[in-house]
Amino acid sequence: MAAVTAEAIFKEEHHEKPLVLDxxxxxxxxxxxxxxxxxxxxxxxLFSLDRTPVPAEFPDHEFLVGINPEEQVGIVAFADADGWFVPSGTAEKEYVTYTLATYPREFWKSPEIPVDLARQAVKEFVLSGGLRPTCIEWQEEPQ
Structure with missing residues (x-):
């Protein structure tokens, strides 16, 4: 059986050499x-290497995970042809900002989740071959 893998980018140097999650x-x-x-x-x-990119050089999906260590919460988001999805629920804040390799990304009215649940969702994404994790309920990302 082939190894299940994904690539992750979270620092500038990962643009040249992504971190492999296997x-x-x-x-x-x-x-x-x-x-x-x-x-x-x-x-x-994150991008799963187990999904077929469409066209060949572009992934048909994207998975984001952000962690706020001070509050011990995080955010996850999943995108594919059906749209952008975040955890279901009511956000405590109007928006939260996480930063990917110095580029800020705001999540409007998107609920943060405990770090352990974010960790579980990333594991499920990687080990499922790039499917949207089922360990959390999803909603379309609020605008």
Missing amino acids: SEDAVDRLIDALVAGHPSHNMAR
Whole structure:
């Protein structure tokens, strides 16, 4: 059986050489790095290598995970041809900002989730071959 893998980008150097996620341990290292990291890179963008890109050089999906270590919460988002999705629920804040390799991304009225649930969602995304995780309920991202 082929290894299930994804690539992650969360620092500038990952644009040239993405971080390979090929196990639960690799996902744990990614989340731990986001927890311990700098606010200028507290979010990662993941692409599954097990999905067929359409066209061949462009992924047909994207998965984001951001961690706020001070509040022990995070955000996850999944995009594919059906749209952008975030966890279901009511947000406590009007918006939250996470930063991917110094580029801020605002999530409007999108609820944050506990770090452990974000970790579980990333593991499910990687180990399922790039499917939207089922460990959380999703809603279309509010605008």
